[in-house]
Amino acid sequence: MLRSSTSEVRLLALHGRYQNAIKNAQALSGIRLNKALGENETVECSKVPFVKKCVEFQDDIPTSKLEYQDGNTVQLVGVDAPHIVTPKIRISSKNIRTKPRDPSTLGLACQTRAWYYEKDGVKTFGLEESIDHILEVARMHGPFDGLVGFSQGGCLGSLLLSQSFAETLGGNIGVFCSSYAYQDGLCFSPHIQSLHYFSRLDRMIRAEKSEKLCNSMNGQSVEHGSGHHIPADEFHKTLHSFLFGKKE
Numbered sequence: 001m002l003r004s005s006t007s008e009v010r011l012l013a014l015h016g017r018y019q020n021a022i023k024n025a026q027a028l029s030g031i032r033l034n035k036a037l038g039e040n041e042t043v044e045c046s047k048v049p050f051v052k053k054c055v056e057f058q059d060d061i062p063t064s065k066l067e068y069q070d071g072n073t074v075q076l077v078g079v080d081a082p083h084i085v086t087p088k089i090r091i092s093s094k095n096i097r098t099k100p101r102d103p104s105t106l107g108l109a110c111q112t113r114a115w116y117y118e119k120d121g122v123k124t125f126g127l128e129e130s131i132d133h134i135l136e137v138a139r140m141h142g143p144f145d146g147l148v149g150f151s152q153g154g155c156l157g158s159l160l161l162s163q164s165f166a167e168t169l170g171g172n173i174g175v176f177c178s179s180y181a182y183q184d185g186l187c188f189s190p191h192i193q194s195l196h197y198f199s200r201l202d203r204m205i206r207a208e209k210s211e212k213l214c215n216s217m218n219g220q221s222v223e224h225g226s227g228h229h230i231p232a233d234e235f236h237k238t239l240h241s242f243l244f245g246k247k248e
Contacts, residue, residue, distance in 0.1 A: 008072070008073040008074070008075065009074050009145045009173070010074075010075045010142075010143070010144050010145055011076050011144060011145060011146050011147050011148045011173060011175065012077055012079055012138060012146075012148070013064065013076040013077060013078045013079065013148050013153075014079060014115070014134070014147060014148070014149040014150070014153030015078070015079075015080075015081065015113070015150060015153050016150045016151030016152050016178075017085075017113075017115070017152040018085065018087050019112065019150075020080055020081075020112070020113050021061065021062050021078030021079055021080045022062050022078070024062075024150060024153070025062035025063075025064045025076070025078050026055075027229070027230045028064045028148070028232070028235070029053050029054070029066075029232065030232030030233065030236070031053060031054070031055055031064075052067050053236070061077065061078055061079075062078040063077045064076040066236055066239075066240075068240055068244070072240070072243070072244045076148055077141060079133075079134060080111075080113055081113040081114055081130055081133075082113075082126075082129050082133045083113060083116070083117070083126050083129070083130070084112070084113055085114045085117070086112065114126070115130040115153060115156045116130060116152075116156070127156075131156075131159075134156075134169075138169055138170065142170065143170055144170060144171050145171045145172070145173050146171035146172060146173025146175070147160065147161070147169075147171070147173070148174075148175035148176075148177070149174075149176055150177045150179070151179060155179055155180050155181070155182050156182060157174060157176065157179065158174070158176070158181045158186060159182040159183075161174045161188060161192055161217075162182075162186040163187045163188065163189055166188075166189055172189070172192050173192075173194075173243075174192060174193070174194040174195070174217065175194070175196075175197075175242075176195070176196045176197065176210070176213060176219075177197045178197065178210065178228050178229075178230075179210055179213060180205055180213055181209075181212065181213045181216060186216065188217050188218075192217060193242075194214070194217040194218075194219030194220070195219060195222065195238070195239070196211075196213065196217075196222070197210075197221075197222045197224060197231070197235065197238075198210035198221065198223060198224075199225060199229075200225075201225055201226070201227040202228045203227065204228040205228065207223070220242060222238050
């Protein structure tokens, strides 16, 4: 438990490779966003411990908002990676491989982005621009209590919360979903509090890599059976326990 009284926690939300802030907001909130950008979508939910969840847009920035029954609130403020990339292949719902469209011609909700480029497991370029972009977002829309990162976004998040950047970013909370360390040997302040979600069924990021990051941060872990996904309902419940503790 990180908060002993009713409060609001704000976290930067970093999406995975070939995703964007809007798709990440859908995964984090469990809401399918069918409305036009600029409109708010609110879904009432009776499941404990949260009462309702919504995604709000301001200047094309999606914020997933979780309002819990005990009055605590979590805001997950989306950030788009600065690099638009084209996936090598696109697999349709019918498992048919097709040539992907140029993502620069698509709307915001369909663009595929990345925080940095990788080839043969080696991080090549784009990292410095992404770090500068995130720090600028934090400066303009902060303060933030930390970050939540999925896959490549969580990998970058591990670097941002390391002793090299933590003071610049601000905040001491890290929530990682299907994530791994940016590089071996990262050092973290003992003040950093982290929660790690991973799955033995994840075909993209091995659970062992997520566990290694968790151990290096002395974090808490949640194992689930959803593969390379964010299990929204379980995420909301365990995130509440991690941040605020269980309501007696």
